[in-house]
Amino acid sequence: MLDLTYESPKPKVIAGAKHDWELVIGMEVHAQISSNAKLFSGASTRFGAEPNSNVAFVDAAMPGMLPVINEYCVEQAVRTGLGLKAEINLKSAFDRKNYFYPDLPQGYQISQLYEPLVGEGEILVDMEPGIARLVRVERIHMEQDAGKSIHDMDPNMSFVDLNRTGVALMEIVSRPDIRGPEEAAAYVTKLRQILRYLGTCDGNMQNGNLRADVNVSICLPGQYEKYRESGDFSHLGTRCEIKNMNSMRFIQAAIDYEARRQIGIVEGGGEVTQETRLYDPDKNETRSMRSKEEAHDYRYFPDPDLLPLEIEQGWVDDIAASLPELPDAKKARFVSTFGLSEYDASVLTADVANAAYFEEAAQGRDGKLTANWVINELFGRLKKDDHDITESPVSPAQLGGIVDLIASDAISGKIAKDLFEIVYTEGGDPAKIVEDRDMKQVTDTGAIETAVDQIIADNPAQVEKAKANPKLAGWFVGQVMKATGGKANPKAVNQIVSAKLGL
Template identity: 65%
Template sequence: GVVEVEAEDGSFFNVGIERLHLEQDAGKLIHDLSPTESYVDLNRAGTALMEIVSRPDLRTPEEAVAYVKKIRTILVYLGTCDGDMEKGNLRADVNVSVCRAGNYEKFKATGDFSFLGTRCEIKNVNSFRFISQAIQYEARRQIEILEDGGSIIQETRLFDPVKGETRSMRSKEEAQDYRYFPDPDLLPLDLEEAWIAEIKASLPELPDDKRKRLMSQYGLSQYDAIVLISEQAKADYFEAAAQGRDAKLVANWVTNEVSARLAADGKDFSENPLPAAHVAQLVELIETNVISSKIAKEVFDHVWNGEGSPAEVVEKHGLKQVTDTGAIEKAVDEIIAANPDKAAAVAEKPQALGWFVGQVMKATGGKANPAAVNDILKAKLGL
């Protein structure tokens, strides 16, 4: 199959999937807890393990990280894996090889792997940052060896995140060295097409389909849709808050303010303490001009700190926007009267209007309706 991956610049590239195989996690030996003893850890032994082998379609550390992030998102959406890399529930074996300029294109044209150079495999890398660092170090290491006239030995290596370098673990077997053969005690599996079709029909909405739907249904940009689908809980939260509201405004609050607060607290969206209904109500208050966008941030602070819903906070702290044109006009008159020189200069320098807007907002505690302030000032100053 093929996985479509979003690059950092918003473009897409495809990564082919060579195969997916299932195995069982093995026990492991730990040698660095004692100078005289080795420990055996069988806690994960027998746990189902799925290995996804990609084609050599990745050219940079950034592409590799974007690919693993996309795979992680798909697996989390499917409920196959929680994607927790710190706990080892998702890991990457990173294969790195370097080749001379033009040889990659020859490989793509011919399928001849010899154009790609000898690869080394870096086992069990457990963070996106380490994936990038391991690739960068390993590529530099191989280039230095080749430029010094040496040759790359196919081997398995480990990445040391403290030193930021890879080190040799063992020589790497070729595929034929595994000596695969059919196990006489395991019967071949015959999967019926009807059963496969049934499974396909039962799959949840996958990230790519959700991205396209959010763009068409809510009129979101591709960037906003990609940010929202990065976590299934985030996309669900957005949709719960966006019903009947300005979807772009809701997306801004979800991806900016809510995301920032969760990140600061070390939480993800599945642990979000703020009900989606509160974001919906906050956006409604902005849409109906009860509060301004600026006041909304103050309201959000109070809501996040557990002081109640946005409507309750606005009432409690007296944060309703001033839409009474009489009150705004009074503030405008006082500021113009106190600054006749600046008022006279506005005709020649219209951008100076911004200073008057700021003064009126300051005089009204930031509660004046900005549009009304602008309209009244322009009328009073002859703009």
């Protein structure tokens, strides 16, 4: 395991005109379950389909159509709960959340208010190398998504696309343990990473597959600690919910704006109204959407069309046994097995595909050297070309081949970069390219010594300067490398130059 220091949440402190104020943040993350079919129908969940083409009769609320639970979605939710070290409830139930909106054909959303599938869990949030904070998860419940209202096709009309209606969601509800904008973004980042490792949600925020509702309130210093001790929310300020956040940058900006807005109200003698708000990134402000409803406003009641959901412990145990290695465990293994720094291990394990690429490339090789080439050369080039690791033209075997040539002193670091560029743009076996293009570095000390002697003989004035200031010996090294077309072994060149100059 990594040597981590677990810190209590450090609040973001904002200075008001009269007091210092602290932030208290809780999050409700809606994660679309990775499944080919919806929660209660066999309709496709494929993104980008023609409007209203992925709609079953039950999604459109046709009379007499009854929901049928998708077992695979339940399995995915259980898998998520286990990945978050949460309690799995062997009995759960579905409720109807009643409200009326054009993109909700049934007039209610099927959710789990009273008896969720997953109970309390936790997420370890990485703040910086060696420092982690624990955010408690209150619950995870399954629910169906609503459709989408479209207002920009015709100024006089609105349209409804029901393709998302009935898509399976997990609502992952945190405790109000998050204390600042940066920590909120780090929490969502870590949650998304875990979901991707588990394969239960692709985490694509641009497509709406991961969205966060952010609850923000303020309190005076010391009040949060009283809440933690007693569980009494009256120690905290009135919260406002910012809906449908789909960007880490926007999450941070919205929280900062909303906290300052609330401080201005309270210090001006007013009271914060509990409400739902939207964030406008163009104006960098939140604006009121509607008053915040309580549970009774939605008239929740058990769904009469769905029996309570009962699962067996043996089934849960089988799912637990099939869990993949999760990010924290993989990062710790990369540190211990490959000798990586925690920072490098964090970069490589940030995405499951990146981690798999590195591990394949590093098998039987110097882990640190391989990590350096993956992080600096490969990731840097992929970012420049706007590619991810799955689009890399350099395979793990090819990158490993380059590392082998460096480790065996067949090529220098400079030659390796030239070789990498050739493999990246043209492909091919690195060893064969080096052989065919005569790229091997010169390790024959006799040939290097001859080149050094010639350069020293041609530059007597520079020799005297170097003897007076040994730092100038690097000029001779550069000239030798230039004379040998960059093929001379740099270590040997340095040693021979120093010896010849008597340094």
